[in-house]
Amino acid sequence: MALQIENIEKSRISDVDFGNLKFGEIFTDHMFECDFENGAWQTPKIRPYQSLTFDPSAKVFHYGQAVFEGMKAYKDTNNDVWLFRPDQNQKRINISAERLDMPAFPKEYFLEGLNTLLKMDSEWVQKGDDFALYIRPFIIATEHCVSAATSNRYKFMIICSPVQSYFTGEVRVVFADEYSRAANGGVGFAKAAGNYAASFYPTRLASEQGYQQVLWTDAANHEFLEEAGTMNVFFRVNDTLLTAPTSDRILDGVTRKSVIQVAKDEGINVEVRNVRVSEIVEAARKGELLEMFGAGTAVVISPILGFSHQNETFELPKIENSYASIIKKRITDIQRNKAEDKFGWRVKVQ
Numbered sequence: 611m612a613l614q615i616e617n618i619e620k621s622r623i624s625d626v627d628f629g630n631l632k633f634g635e636i637f638t639d640h641m642f643e644c645d646f647e648n649g650a651w652q653t654p655k656i657r658p659y660q661s662l663t664f665d666p667s668a669k670v671f672h673y674g675q676a677v678f679e680g681m682k683a684y685k686d687t688n689n690d691v692w693l694f695r696p697d698q699n700q701k702r703i704n705i706s707a708e709r710l711d712m713p714a715f716p717k718e719y720f721l722e723g724l725n726t727l728l729k730m731d732s733e734w735v736q737k738g739d740d741f742a743l744y745i746r747p748f749i750i751a752t753e754h755c756v757s758a759a760t761s762n763r764y765k766f767m768i769i770c771s772p773v774q775s776y777f778t779g780e781v782r783v784v785f786a787d788e789y790s791r792a793a794n795g796g797v798g799f800a801k802a803a804g805n806y807a808a809s810f811y812p813t814r815l816a817s818e819q820g821y822q823q824v825l826w827t828d829a830a831n832h833e834f835l836e837e838a839g840t841m842n843v844f845f846r847v848n849d850t851l852l853t854a855p856t857s858d859r860i861l862d863g864v865t866r867k868s869v870i871q872v873a874k875d876e877g878i879n880v881e882v883r884n885v886r887v888s889e890i891v892e893a894a895r896k897g898e899l900l901e902m903f904g905a906g907t908a909v910v911i912s913p914i915l916g917f918s919h920q921n922e923t924f925e926l927p928k929i930e931n932s933y934a935s936i937i938k939k940r941i942t943d944i945q946r947n948k949a950e951d952k953f954g955w956r957v958k959v960q
């Protein structure tokens with residue numbers, strides 16, 4: 611793959627207080643960039659991280675034709691840098707792009723471009739369980755024209771941000787019964803920027819009541835539990851782990867599919883099926899709802915301590931050896947090259 615590289619003159623890394631990082635505020639020295647023009651992706655470039663200039667009429671500003679990904683790199687004790695299932699993110703950005711009528715980004719550009727970028731900025735991946743490098747690939751519509759029609763120019767980029775382990779604090783959720791995140795035939799399965807914009811207002815209303823996230827339900831009847839802000843969700847009823855099947859309303863999470871595989875490997879009974887609000891409320895009343903947790907790249911696994919449903923509140927029991935903790939350790943040990951990777955998920959940057 612032809613790749614143009616422009617190196618920074620002087621790294622900014624010595625200015626960074628790695629013990630005090632806020633999620634997604636600081637970016638590494640370089641960025642990867644590729645433009646789609648005249649019906650083709652042009653020669654990709656890596657150049658110093660910097661601001662971009664766009665005409666105010668660029669389509670992304672008006673019609674939200676934008677998709678993105680989120681993934682992480684980790685550094686082990688030998689200073690090797692590892693990615694977790696990058697092929698999944700590479701495929702998913704093109705699934706998202708297709709739904710928003712954007713051109714697919716070539717696989718080798720994505721994977722080789724990312725590998726080169728991470729080699730160049732590897733100092734920014736700090737060692738230790740507390741650190742990771744958050745990677746944000748995205749595609750935006752850049753044609754200068756406000757007609758409401760698909761763009762004929764796009765920009766693909768990868769930017770990277772050093773992060774500390776994302777301590778979410780306590781997470782309690784509201785089961786959605788008014789607003790919806792996604793509808794049948796819509797864009798819920800895509801990582802489309804607009805999905806997130808649409809979730810912020812209901813999430814703010816939830817947070818004003820002391821709940822950090824909305825647990826979205828199906829838009830038709832608010833009858834089935836689907837996913838949370840940036841996490842797929844799992845429910846442990848007695849010794850069975852339940853999660854919703856993916857659909858056109860739900861993002862096919864990389865962590866979700868990894869949790870399902872690891873849980874099965876641990877001998878846990880996993881049921882992938884529609885999960886009714888009523889069955890979870892009933893299980894909570896009977897004391898049979900032992901755990902709820904979210905699964906996503908940012909947090910890996912985030913226990914959910916309680917929920918609210920139609921103004922009734924429920925707290926989950928505190929339990930030892932939770933499925934959440936067992937599964938989280940298995941996955942993070944694979945991600946950080948601390949355990950055997952029997953599934954072949956880890957990819958070395960080299």
Ligand SMILES: Cc1ncc(COP(=O)(O)O)c(C=O)c1O
Binds near residue numbers: 680837907
């Ligand atoms: C809506 C939504 N659901 C689920 C997830 C979890 O997906 P993954 O495990 O691939 O990060 C994310 C985060 O990417 C998300 O934004």
